[in-house]
Amino acid sequence: MVFVSVAIWAAVAFRMGHVEFNLGPVELLCAVFTIFASALIFLRLGLYRAVIRFMGQQAIWAVITAVSYSTLVLGAAVFFTRAEVPRSMPFIYWCLALLMIGGSRLSVRAYYQAKLRSLSKNVIIYGAGESGRQLLTALHHGDQYRVVAFVDDSHHMQHAVINGLQVARAEDLPQLIAEHNITQVLLAIPSASPERRREIIDSLVGLPVHVRTVPRINELVAGRASVNQIQDVDLDDLLGREPVPPHPELIDRCITDKVVMVTGAGGSIGSELCRQILMSNPRELLLLDNSEYALYQIERELNEMMRERNVQVEMVVLLGSVQDQRRLETIYRTFDVNTVYHAAAYKHVPMVEYNVAEGVANNVFGTWYAAEAARKAGVETFVLVSTDKAVRPTNIMGASKRFAELILQGLSQRHTGTRFCMVRFGNVLGSSGSVVPLFREQIEAGGPVTVTHPEVSRYFMSIPEAAQLVLQAGAMGTGGDVFVLDMGEPVRIVDLARRMIRLSGYEMQHDSQHVGHIDIEFIGLRPGEKLREELLLGSNVSGTGHPMIMRAEEECLSYAQMHRYLTDLMHYCDAMDCGGITTVLNAAVSGFGGHEVRYDHLWRKQGKVGRRATRVLAKPAASSTTSNVQELFPEKSS
Structure with a gap:
């Protein structure tokens, strides 16, 4: 109201050319009436409810509308009272009132935003399309980022x-980064193809900026994300190759309108299997895990997923261990299970080296019990999730997974209605225990990033890609099949570490031009690790219904041989005889030779490290062993 009063007085003064003039009672009445009427107008149009620091286009139009109505009131009052003021005075009043009322608000907003910019990080948005403009609008109302320019490839x-x-060229990025002290580049290219995304990310790897991105277009369209949800570069973009596209008809074949069970459903691969199975409309989905918390988490997530996507699938969560064959067989028969995806296993190489007997019991006998129960219950398809570490293994974990493969290959030699097959793939980006989450934690903590060896390399794939491979393999299996993915060339772990460090905006050595640096520290190979992994035991492979999935033709044990080794392995696991376990695995698993138990905690504490294994059991374990073997092979107990 002070601005309205000043604007009325100034409008007369400007028109008359001097500040000394007298207003009569009629003129003062017009002014007072205009002030009170303006107050009501401003209240009605919400000028006092607008938060000035967030004032946008709508609030500016409200100010213009309110001042215009105030001017109409003043003009009407002057006209009807025949006040002696210049006729152009209302027009001058409109300009001055708009300048004072609107300008003061814009000035406060400008001051607030300038204060925020002084505390925020300078960033560049890569992509001047719709997503980039939405991202700019969202960032303007925050205090974290100050956008200084757009970059776009479009001429x-x-x-x-x-x-x-200004929209700059991609070639100008290094100059913009240096001029404006840019700390982050935000990729707003959700609709770009995977190839183009990788090209752009590769071009940014050498720049001293943290590269982050907005969600992909399918997530935006599905409503699962918004454009202002800035995140680190997707794991798929770190893969260094094209993700293998799935064949939906293969995925649906063993799932749609069937009862499907996933063991290890709370793990990284198991949980992703559940997510994708849910989208193929199974009649019923059974989730088995021995971790109560993991089951609770995945059940909550899947229920939320069904609500969001309006999917109705009957879901059953079951606590239990894959080493409990009676419970497994009861579950299979009770729910009339059609398809089993066996993802329950211990997969951390050093951890299994520290706990040999338990690791072998879970990976080998868990697979045996699950598969044998499936055979007895008449399950149609049984798919084992295996690993590239099973090929010429140098560690107990890999040997146990290869023995699990031998079990399914042996069972497939019998006349059974169950199709047994296995899927072998490399490291999974982002899974529990993988290097990518570890590297991110180390980078966030300021380093160093620990790599085991400069030459160590691994095959990598994304979690969704791994799950899709497992689901498709179940449809292509005929019995005893080993499926592997054409994963391209292996990735050196040190190259992956360098890529992640640079995309996080750090250098790897001290550099006067850059404040932040993170070093890579080589810590040596861990127990049981080797420099390079393989996917095939030999070179004999054949094609499948999918151009990027191969069927490996590999040697295997006969059912009788597998039985004999399994019996011996049960004896040694019961006796906690790590040396005996290693002896059996050395004999049964091709390429696994000369391994000695060095790290098992019990074996070390008992002072048995380096002791040669004997094939004679201690007598106290005999009764327990006999009962276990009878349970394992009931048909041979007589």
Whole structure:
């Protein structure tokens, strides 16, 4: 109201050319009436409810509308009272009132935003399309980022100005980073193809900026994410190759309108299997895990997923161990299970080296019990999730997984209605215990990033890609099949570490031009690790219904041989005889030779490290062993 009063007085003064003039009672009445009427107008149009620091286009139009109504009131009052003021005075009043009322608000907003910019990080948005403009609007209302420019590959967009920011070429990025002290580049290219995304990310790897991105277009369209949800570069973009596209008809074949069970459903691969199975409309989905918390988490997530996507699938969560054959067989028969995906296993190489007997019991006998129960219950398809570490293994974990494969190959030699097959793939990006989450934690903590060896390399794939491979293999298996994915070339772990460090905006050595640096520290190979992994035991492979999935033709044990080794392995696991366990695995698993138990905690504490294994059991364990073997092979107990 002070601004309205000043604007009325100034409008008369400007028109008359001097500040000394007298207003009569009629003129004062017009002024007072205008002030009170303006107060009501401003209240009605919400000028006092608008938060000035967030004032946008709508609030500015409200100010213009309110001042215009105030001017109409003043003009009407002057006209009807025949006040002796210049006739142009209302027009001058409109300009002055708009300048004072609107300008003061814009000035406060500008001050607030300038204060925020002084505390925020300078960033560049890569992509001047719709997503980039939405991201700019979202960032304007925050205090974390100050956008200084757009970058775009389109020649039509370059040199244009969007919301006061110039659109630069990608070639100008190094210069912009140096001039404006840029700390982050935000990728707003959700609709770009995977190839183009990787090209852009590769071009940014050498720049001293943290590269982050907005969600992909399918997530935006599905409503699972919004454009202002800035996140680190997707794991798929770290893969260094094209993800293998799935064949939906293969995925649906063993799932749609069937009862499907996933063991180890709370783990990284198991939980992703459940997510994708849910989208193929099974009649019923059974989740088995021995971790109560993991089951609770995945059940909550899947229920939320069904609500969001309006999917109705009957879901059953079951606590239990894969080493309990009676419970497994009861579950299979009770729910009339059609398809089993066996993802329950211990997979951390050093951890199994520290706990040999338990690791072998879970990976080998867990597979045996689950598969044998499936055979007895008449399950149609049984798919084992295996690993590239099973090929010429140098550790107990890999040997146990290869023995699990031998079990299914042996069972497939019998006349049974169950199709047994296995899927072998490399390291999974982002899974529990993988290097990518570890590297991110180390980078966030300021380093160093620990790599076991400069030459160590691994095959990598994404979690969704691994799950899709497992689901498709079940449809292509005929019995005893080993499926592997054409994963391209292996990735050196040190190269992956360098890529992640640079995309996080750090250098790997001290550099005067850059404040932050993170070193890579080589700590040596861990127990049981080897430099390079393989996917095949030999070179004999054949094609399948999917161009990127191969069927490996590999040697295997006969059912009788597998039985004999399994019996011996049960004896040694019961006796906690790590040396005997290693002896059996050395004999049964091709390429696993000369391994000695060095790290098992019990074996070390008992002072048995380095002791040669004997094939004679201690007598106290005999009764327990006999009962276990009878349970394992009931048909031979007589």
